[in-house]
Amino acid sequence: MMVRRNMHRSLISLLVLTLILAACGSESTTTTTSNTGSTNPAEVKGEITVWAWNVAAKSLEATVPSFNQKYPNVKVTVQDIGRTDVYDKLTSGLQAGGAGLPDVVAIESDRMDVYTSTFPDGLADLTSRASKYEKDFDPSKWAQSKISDKIRSIPWDSGPTGLWYRVDIFEQAGVDPKSIETWADLIAAGEKILAATNGKTKLLPVDIVADDAGFRMMTSQLGVCCYFNSDGKINLNNDKSVQALTLLKEINDKGLVANINGWDGTVAATKNGDVATVPFGVWYSGTIIDQAPDLSGKWDVMLLPAFEKGGNRAANLGGSTLAIPAATKNLDAAWLFVEHALATSEGQNIMMEKFGIWPSYQPAYSADLYSKPVAFFNNQPIWKLFADEIKNIPAATYTKDYAKGQAVLASAQAKVLSQGMDPKQALQEAAAELANQTGREIAQ
Secondary structure (H helix, E strand, O other): OHHHHHHHHHHHHHHHHHHHHHHOOOOOOOOOOOOOOOOOOOOOOEEEEEEEOHHHHHHHHHHHHHHHHHOOOEEEEEEEOOHHHHHHHHHHHHHOOOOOOOOEEEEEHHHHHHHHHHOOOOEOOOHHHHHHHHHHEOHHHHHHHEEOOEEOOEEEEOOEEEEEEEHHHHHHHOOOHHHOOEHHHHHHHHHHHHHHOOOOOEOEEEOOOOOOHHHHHHHHHOOOOEOEOOOOOEOOOOHHHHHHHHHHHHHHHOOOEEEOOHHHHHHHHHHHOOEOEEEEEOOHHHHHHHHOHHHOOOEEEEOOOEOOOOOOOOOEOOOEEEEOEOOOOOHHHHHHHHHHHHOOHHHHHHHHHHHOOOEOEHHHHHOHHHOOOEOOOOOEOHHHHHHHHHHHOOOOEOOOOHHHHHHHHHHHHHHHHHHOOOHHHHHHHHHHHHHHHHOOOEOO
16 A cells, blocks of 8 residues: 555656646647537547557547548547557556556556556546446446446447357368357367368467467356456366366367467468467457458358357457546547547447447447348358347456466466466466465465
């Protein structure tokens, strides 16, 4: 607590200093307006900068023309500075009282607790402007944006998962995707594919040393996602987490895992046929369309396989929000851009149709596109699959220590997949390490 109080004093001092410098005419890339909550297009003007990454950045940029039809006097600059750089720069900027931060920033929903716990007033309080929209958003996502009864961000996309698969490779191996109901079915299919492609095409990609996305999807399916329970205790010593990590070990032991390097490695494997499937959130559709346009018609999607026949196939992975740093000099314009992009069907469905960013804003689902076949994805009505899945996704608990949990679990995963450690032992050691780092109790 003492550390936190000292941090608050430092932040306040830096913020005061920043405001003084701004008043003295220090450099700024943003034009100041009155920030009175005005929505009159003639009164709202200036320049705002938005930070995001990859397809997320492109999708936000796609909403700018329609935003400018409403607010022609606001210049919006969307900067793709990379996912890790967004977090590094956001942390540094908040530590510096907001210096150097943009007016709008994308934050993955599971990281909101990290920033609002460490910098309680670093993100603007949007309650008075945004509370009217609460009923319209996916409740599970809204809960991640509402911290201590204050709305600190607006939910952007939800992350219902699917198993993206290559139609032509499945056909080459004689695998009927409709026959896959369980993970055991998928492993059998992977063995056929590996043989049919002379060892070139593995079943799925895993960044063994750095990303536990597979574990998070599987534990989401099993209702124990991902590292903590609803009481905030470390929740890795349970049979279902062991079951998930054991399944990943089995897939790897059979030679069906393509060990890739980060996001770029996953995209490369997707493009060049090194993997036949990619288990990921709905948002990966946009990446496939954007990065592999020549594979139009060769990708399709099904729900994740169940752990047992008839079991749950719904899970969540990822999902993001848009927040406004409290230090912004143009809150009105920043808010109106966020409102247009996320709290209108027009804004959300521009991003959905072009980039597969799945809206947390539920009124958007009434558009025709959610029931139409999608030519790129084997001419199937894939969006209906995700819309039907949403209601079956188990709730998850994150906490401010989520990033620590992710790092500890990735290390455990590497010990299991690369060194052959027993999954149960690896998870017990991971729980102990996480307890040491966070001071949290281990759930029994």
